[in-house]
Amino acid sequence: MNGFEQVPWALIAPVLVIQFILAIVALVDLKRIHATNGPKWLWVIIILLMGIIGPIAYFIIGRRQS
Amino acid sequence: MTQFSVLLKKEFLESWRSFKFLWIPLVFILLGVTEPLTNYYMEDILAAVGNMPEGFQMLFPELTAADILLSTTGQYQLIGLLVLISAFIGSISRERHNGTATLLYVRPISATTVFASKWIIASLVSIISAVLGYVASMYYTAILFGSVAVSDFVKMLLTYCVWLLLVMAITIAMSAAFQTGAAAAIAIVLLPVGLLIDSAIGSFWPWTPWKLANHGLSFVTETVVMKDFGMALLFTAIAIISFIGIGILATKRNWRLTKV
Amino acid sequence: MTLLQVEQLTKSFVGKNVVDKVSFALEPLTATALIGPNGAGKTTTMSMIVGLLQQTSGTVTMQGVLDIRHSIGFLPQYPQFYPWLSALEYVEMVGKLSGVPARGLREKSVKMLEYVGLGDVLHKKTATFSGGMKQRLGIAQAIIHDPKLLLLDEPVSALDPIGRQEVMNLLKEIQQQTTILYSTHILHDAEKMTDQVLFMKNGQLVEQGSLVSIQQKYADPKYLIQFVQEQDAANFAMRYEGQLDGLYVYLPAQQPMQQVLSSLVAEQKEIVKVERVTASLDEIFMKVAYQ
Numbered sequence: 001m002n003g004f005e006q007v008p009w010a011l012i013a014p015v016l017v018i019q020f021i022l023a024i025v026a027l028v029d030l031k032r033i034h035a036t037n038g039p040k041w042l043w044v045i046i047i048l049l050m051g052i053i054g055p056i057a058y059f060i061i062g063r064r065q066s
Numbered sequence: 067m068t069q070f071s072v073l074l075k076k077e078f079l080e081s082w083r084s085f086k087f088l089w090i091p092l093v094f095i096l097l098g099v100t101e102p103l104t105n106y107y108m109e110d111i112l113a114a115v116g117n118m119p120e121g122f123q124m125l126f127p128e129l130t131a132a133d134i135l136l137s138t139t140g141q142y143q144l145i146g147l148l149v150l151i152s153a154f155i156g157s158i159s160r161e162r163h164n165g166t167a168t169l170l171y172v173r174p175i176s177a178t179t180v181f182a183s184k185w186i187i188a189s190l191v192s193i194i195s196a197v198l199g200y201v202a203s204m205y206y207t208a209i210l211f212g213s214v215a216v217s218d219f220v221k222m223l224l225t226y227c228v229w230l231l232l233v234m235a236i237t238i239a240m241s242a243a244f245q246t247g248a249a250a251a252i253a254i255v256l257l258p259v260g261l262l263i264d265s266a267i268g269s270f271w272p273w274t275p276w277k278l279a280n281h282g283l284s285f286v287t288e289t290v291v292m293k294d295f296g297m298a299l300l301f302t303a304i305a306i307i308s309f310i311g312i313g314i315l316a317t318k319r320n321w322r323l324t325k326v
Numbered sequence: 327m328t329l330l331q332v333e334q335l336t337k338s339f340v341g342k343n344v345v346d347k348v349s350f351a352l353e354p355l356t357a358t359a360l361i362g363p364n365g366a367g368k369t370t371t372m373s374m375i376v377g378l379l380q381q382t383s384g385t386v387t388m389q390g391v392l393d394i395r396h397s398i399g400f401l402p403q404y405p406q407f408y409p410w411l412s413a414l415e416y417v418e419m420v421g422k423l424s425g426v427p428a429r430g431l432r433e434k435s436v437k438m439l440e441y442v443g444l445g446d447v448l449h450k451k452t453a454t455f456s457g458g459m460k461q462r463l464g465i466a467q468a469i470i471h472d473p474k475l476l477l478l479d480e481p482v483s484a485l486d487p488i489g490r491q492e493v494m495n496l497l498k499e500i501q502q503q504t505t506i507l508y509s510t511h512i513l514h515d516a517e518k519m520t521d522q523v524l525f526m527k528n529g530q531l532v533e534q535g536s537l538v539s540i541q542q543k544y545a546d547p548k549y550l551i552q553f554v555q556e557q558d559a560a561n562f563a564m565r566y567e568g569q570l571d572g573l574y575v576y577l578p579a580q581q582p583m584q585q586v587l588s589s590l591v592a593e594q595k596e597i598v599k600v601e602r603v604t605a606s607l608d609e610i611f612m613k614v615a616y617q
Contacts (some may be wrong), residue, residue, distance in 0.1 A: 034453035165406035
């Protein structure tokens, strides 16, 4: 088993940062949008807890157009 | 011309303000870097999660940079395309359905400008996403597996962009021709499902547009057959023009379906 | 000089004519109300005039011209806007699409929005707009290009009484410079702003003319006499062949009023009032719709 210090952070960190940005973008959009399909709080949970799937699901299904 | 630039700006603003220029590239970048990372650390990941029996040895094939680009492309051709189709399949049908199109359609604009503006912006988002995704993937691949010739990589990238022009021509044309749900179903059958079927049974005809991305990859594996590549490129161009034509006709024909 | 000429306009869906040989003309700077029960074909007629729907046969011309999209403004019953555009951005965009010169468009759009009462929310996204605000924005987008003809589909039906009053006042002002055709089923509104009335029923234009001429045709003038005693009313109705309704008696208005009065004097009965009554637009509408 590798030690914590042996995890290649230089390579992993950008991935985590991008995931983080994606979640933030989704949350910002959720905050600004007038109406969503389904309750907003549910989307907050989905965006935060479902990894990369959460924001994608929000942008495709959650945004109500018009 | 004014009409066209106004509609182009409108489509750009819509994609911009709904963060499509941000979140779709981010998804492609994530998909792109995940492939080299998981492949490189597969052994460690398996060792960490699985309780391997004492003395168990697994053989991992020596992967090359081209192999990683191949598997990244596999991700884009399934997940990437599904994301792109979902993001743009409502372009025309949803505007008709919710009635926003009504106030535009009573003005002196043509179906051609409506379709073209949507196709161009959707293609722009797709191409930016794919280029950033591939560049990120290549960066990680170069660190972990080694590099490929820059010119081959660029050729592969350009070929993929042409394929994306077709993907969006089909997506927007289906949106023009059908309601959103049906359009999505048909676009998914034509694109990701079509790719699977073509790769399963289509080994006799090397020229189908579905094979264009593979021909692009053959630049980096240095197995390219220029004649087949040229044919696939030609048929893709024909398909793009055909679907644009279908899309414009369908936009015009379904003008009346906008909710009043 | 006639502004808009609609001739034999017909739309068939699966063999049924939902709009059947409708012909009418609009004179410049007049307001025309298109009236009829639900399903009469009002919206279909409007959709064909604005070019959303291709007619099966017939023509729509504006002073001889067939493509009239540059010269019309249209407001559907429930206008829908892009939630990601502000009111000002929207009006500017559609202004450009309708060919308003870019120079001065910004100022014109601001003025237009102030005119319809949206001066405070120029930069607000339309997603947050109420029904009344959307209707005002709908009017602004319909007149930003100074159309010769403004078509409105049920412009006030979705509004509350105050909003309705405000929008009607706005339309009356606009009518000073623009010909208006609007559909409605709220006859009270039609009575306030109408030079011409078109009655539609089952896809056909069953009656048309000026409000005055239609009122004369269907007015069916009567004398209404209200008695104090029901018995008196009944006796009077019997003797003079009137129509009895409790304390009220209706007499046909052929005879001069003096004659009615003198018969009343002769009877020596107590009465509350004598009145000459004509049918309201509402009653005329019912008559036309169910004749």
